Amino acid sequence: MTINIPNTDLERIVIVGGGFAGLELAQRVAKMNFQVVLIDKNNYHQFQPLFYQVAMAGLEPSSIAFPLRKAFQKKKNVFIRVTTVESVDTNEKEIQTTLGTLRYDYLVLAIGVDTNFFGNENIAQKAFSMKSVSEALYLRNAILSDYERAVTTTDFDERQGLIDIIIVGGGPTGVEVAGALAEMKKYILPKDYNELNCDEIDIYLIQSSDCLLKGMSTEASEGAAQFLKELGVIVKLNTRVEDFDGSFVYMNDGSKIQGNKMIWAAGIRGNTVKGLPENSIVRGNRIKVDRFNQVEGVDRVFAIGDIAYMEEEEYPKGHPQVAQVAIQQGKNLAKNFxxxxxxxxxxxxxxxxxxxxxxxxxxRAVVDLPSYKFKGFFAWIIWLFVHLFSLVGIKNRLFVFINWVWNYMTYDQSLRLIIQPKTKEKIVSTEEKKQS
Ligand SMILES: Cc1cc2nc3c(=O)[nH]c(=O)nc-3n(C[C@H](O)[C@H](O)[C@H](O)COP(=O)(O)OP(=O)(O)OC[C@H]3O[C@@H](n4cnc5c(N)ncnc54)[C@H](O)[C@@H]3O)c2cc1C
Known part of the structure; x- marks a missing residue:
């Protein structure tokens, strides 16, 4: 079956992925003389840097997601299709999706990355990850369900399993989640669950290397460690998590920590689309591209953003997988089109x-600018504004701003709802999940 898109005289650019890279490119080429087909498995763009605030019940999912169709309402040459791209036929210049096949003149893969569990099936099945709004929401429900369960149990060990949280990975996601959980423990949980002794809640952050925020400056790394310590987070450096059975996390030094919830923020790997030459897939499952984002050895196929592996003099091992690289590559490719x-x-x-x-x-925040590094309150204000203005959609910016101001003034949020689906898989606490 062929996906229904009108054939016109215009050359067709098919962009797969409406994340930072794909959306930036699509918005720019939509103004040019091309037919643009934007494909994503979701019908919305997600602002990943704020997933953790959804998971910590600080923001509603709708505040950090933006419907793709709304972004192109006035563009007659843009077609949105919500489907998953499975493979590419570079000879026929065609992609295969769950909706059918589609011809392209130019194909741009902006498919991003997913969580890497490094082949550990136990961790993949039992840990929580945060690579989508739905995963963030799932984590929020699990945290809240576990606190509900914790107030009903008299068994100390069972309660510890429900209230303690172990975060694996000391990059920006792990650090931000740990900070937000510690604040929740300090300001919100004592009010909501006054029957619980919140001092019993332990938040662990486990990092395999000898510092947090690897890739940022020493000042940022040490600053983050200091801030987390002040908030009561137990940071374990030089420690590698080897396994997780849903009740205990096992470390490489033979120690174990009790906890039903382990948040895995320790690795990413590129999403897969079959059909590209084997030698174009490199470390981290990224797609090797030249300096024009063209997939090496394949005509008219490009990759941008997290999925693209490009070597530059200053970045001989590829660019960092961050939003700015994705946005800048989207912009540059648009100029090339x-x-x-x-x-x-x-x-x-x-x-x-x-x-x-x-x-x-x-x-509290840490900021590394190319020529200046700072931390503390001013850094936090800068963090707030950068994230606020990077959000897609004026309504989203306004809602997030109001949420943050409200949260700041009241030390509280009223978003701690456990939304249960009526049918299909019921949201359960991690304790019920273990018993089922
Ligand atoms: C929790 C978290 C926090 C982060 N915090 C920061 C931060 O503070 N600062 C920063 O700079 N970066 C941060 N990042 C990284 C940043 O979000 C990424 O670098 C950025 O999203 C990359 O953009 P992208 O367009 O390449 O991919 P993505 O934004 O991941 O977009 C990929 C899109 O492709 C779609 N897709 C994937 N496969 C298919 C398929 N087969 N078919 C159809 N559609 C598909 C997905 O649905 C998605 O919409 C964070 C990431 C995470 C997960």
Whole structure:
């Protein structure tokens, strides 16, 4: 079956993935003389840097997601299709999706990455990850369900399993989640669950290397460790998680920690689409591209964003997998799509590092700018504004801003709802999950 898209005289660019890279590119080429087909398995764009706030009941999922169709309402040359791309036939210039096949003149893969469990099936099945809004929501429900369960049990060990949380991976996600959980423990849980002794709640952050926020400066790494310590998070460096059985987390040094909830933020790997030459898939399952984001050895196929592996002099092992790289590659490829029909030479991509940052609860953040590094309250304000203005959609920005202000003034949020589906798989606490 062929996906129904009208055939026109315009050349067709098929973009797979409406994340930071794909959306940036689609919005730009939509203004050019092309037919644009934007495909995503979801009908919305997700703002991944704030997933953790959804998981911690700080924001509603709708505040950080934006419907793809709304972004292109006025563009007659743009077609959105919600489906999963399974493979590419580079000879026929066709993709196969769960809805059928589709011809392309140019194909851009902006499919991003997923969680990497490094082949550990136990961890893959029992740990929580945060690579989508739905996973963040699932985690929120599990945390809240477990606290509900914890107030009903008199067994100390069972209660510890329900209330303690182990986060694996000391990158920005792990650090931000740990900070947000510690704030929840300090300000919210004592009010909501006054029967619980919140001092019994332990939050662990496990990191295999000798520092947090690897890739950022020493100041940022040490600053984050200091802030987490002040918030009562137990940080374990040089410790590798080997296994998890749903009740205990097992470490490489032979120790174990009790806890039903382990949040896995320790690795990513590229999403897969079959049909590309084997030698174009490299470390981390990324797709090797040249400086124009063209997949090496394949005509008219490009990859941008997290999935693309491009070597630059300053980045001999590829670019960091962050939003700025994705956005800048989307912009550069759009410029090249303007040059292509004119037969002009294409612009090679050069990454401009605008800096990186992470927040650790209220009033605390670390910021690394190319020429200046700082931490604390001012860094936190910068973090807030950068994230606010990076969100897609004015309504989303407004809602997030109101949420943050409300949260800041009241030390509280009223979003701690456990939404149970009426049918199909019921949301259960991690204790019930273990027993079933
Ligand atoms: C929890 C978390 C926190 C983060 N925090 C930060 C941060 O603070 N700062 C920062 O710079 N970066 C952060 N990142 C990284 C940043 O989000 C990514 O670098 C960025 O999203 C990459 O953009 P992308 O367009 O390449 O991929 P994505 O944004 O992941 O988009 C990929 C899209 O492709 C779609 N897709 C995938 N496979 C298929 C398929 N087969 N068929 C159809 N559609 C498909 C997906 O549904 C998705 O919409 C964070 C990431 C996570 C997970």
């Amino acid at each position: 303007k040059l292509l029909p004119q037969g002009k030479p294409l612009r090679a991509f050069t990454y401009r590092d605008l800096g990186s940052m992470a927040t650790i609860g209220r009033n």
